[in-house]
Amino acid sequence: MTRHSTANLTQAVSEHDHIRGPATALVTLLEYGDYECPYCGAAHPVVEELRKSLGDQMRFVFRHFPLTQIHENAMSAAESAEAAGAQDKFWEMHDILYTNQQALDPESLVQYASWIGIDPKTVAKALSAHEFEDRIRADFSTGIRSGVNGTPTFFIEGNRYNGPPDFDSMLAAIELAEQKE
Amino acid sequence: MSDSHAYSNASLPTGVLPPGTPAPDFRLPTTPDQCVSLSDFRGAPLILAFYPADWSPVCGDELALFNEVLPEFRRFHAAILGISVDGVWCHLAYAKDRKLRFPLLADFEPKGAVSRLYGAFRPHEGVCERALYVIDANGIIRWSYLSPIGLNPGADGILEALEALIPPQENKTDDPAFDGKSHASGQRA
Numbered sequence: 001m002t003r004h005s006t007a008n009l010t011q012a013v014s015e016h017d018h019i020r021g022p023a024t025a026l027v028t029l030l031e032y033g034d035y036e037c038p039y040c041g042a043a044h045p046v047v048e049e050l051r052k053s054l055g056d057q058m059r060f061v062f063r064h065f066p067l068t069q070i071h072e073n074a075m076s077a078a079e080s081a082e083a084a085g086a087q088d089k090f091w092e093m094h095d096i097l098y099t100n101q102q103a104l105d106p107e108s109l110v111q112y113a114s115w116i117g118i119d120p121k122t123v124a125k126a127l128s129a130h131e132f133e134d135r136i137r138a139d140f141s142t143g144i145r146s147g148v149n150g151t152p153t154f155f156i157e158g159n160r161y162n163g164p165p166d167f168d169s170m171l172a173a174i175e176l177a178e179q180k181e
Numbered sequence: 182m183s184d185s186h187a188y189s190n191a192s193l194p195t196g197v198l199p200p201g202t203p204a205p206d207f208r209l210p211t212t213p214d215q216c217v218s219l220s221d222f223r224g225a226p227l228i229l230a231f232y233p234a235d236w237s238p239v240c241g242d243e244l245a246l247f248n249e250v251l252p253e254f255r256r257f258h259a260a261i262l263g264i265s266v267d268g269v270w271c272h273l274a275y276a277k278d279r280k281l282r283f284p285l286l287a288d289f290e291p292k293g294a295v296s297r298l299y300g301a302f303r304p305h306e307g308v309c310e311r312a313l314y315v316i317d318a319n320g321i322i323r324w325s326y327l328s329p330i331g332l333n334p335g336a337d338g339i340l341e342a343l344e345a346l347i348p349p350q351e352n353k354t355d356d357p358a359f360d361g362k363s364h365a366s367g368q369r370a
Binding site for chain 1: 281282
């Protein structure tokens with residue numbers, strides 16, 4: 001009884017996802033991530049480097065996988081990203097969260113709204129009313145069903161990437177997926 | 182249940198018990214003054230998660246994940262128990278530190294006795310395997326899985342097994358979000 005070695009994404013990428021890069025990209029890199037997870041924070045610059053290197057060849061998709069029982073601000077941070085996303089500023093907030101992991105308390109999250117030019121009150125309201133919690137939990141649920149067992153978990157073209165989250169290893173895996181296209 | 186009978190060394194399994202096997206009964210401490218038995222959980226599905234040790238990195242990730250997935254397990258009215266050879270005081274400290282909201286059982290004395298019954302003991306290291314079981318409401322094993330010890334097995338296999346437990350004629354769920362869908366098999370390849 002051995003484990004399936006290649007877990008697959010059960011929920012296909014759709015217009016409901018947060019997508020960075022063109023739909024015509026040859027390869028889709030998808031991350032299930034938690035803004036309070038240090039490993040995700042460490043992987044963020046790697047993803048950014050991959051995006052720079054590959055340009056329009058790759059698109060990046062982010063789904064929430066907050067481990068709320070061990071990361072007390074993970075859900076709020078995800079909610080703030082969604083609140084920003086409702087005003088077309090998801091990625092701006094995403095970048096701020098991953099580069100300010102030491103300060104993800106609600107006050108800081110509200111403050112970040114002003115950094116990206118949206119009304120801090122809308123973020124404060126989203127956090128207090130948990131306006132986006134269902135969407136975040138739905139992401140989490142698709143992650144569980146796809147075999148996500150921790151964060152970050154990456155999928156390249158829908159196949160779980162099991163290698164180390166460093167630039168060279170991920171680039172090689174992405175290029176291999178590209179060649180199959 | 183007689184402990185001496187249940188923990189007899191005769192014909193111990195060499196791997197995880199296959200689906201269809203009646204789950205061996207056990208009684209193990211979960212706190213310094215409280216024990217739980219397998220039979221306490223009759224009538225609803227039960228997940229057993231054997232893991233090597235409190236505080237080890239992969240175990241922490243695995244149990245943290247299960248802790249997070251508890252609401253999904255509850256949709257199936259399923260309970261989950263973690264089992265390792267650590268003692269109750271260790272479990273208490275660990276569960277408190279990780280904010281675990283499900284019981285951890287101490288298979289501590291005689292060491293690994295229950296894990297051995299379930300084919301989930303590593304005698305050379307003296308710790309549990311990383312093994313998962315889904316047991317149905319009648320105490321029959323419906324899914325089992327032995328994970329490589331260094332790999333967090335995730336929760337997708339458990340959820341598929343729980344879905345497969347719900348026969349259409351016995352769809353007792355009162356949760357409107359639950360679709361009652363049954364996947365083809367609870368057994369992972």
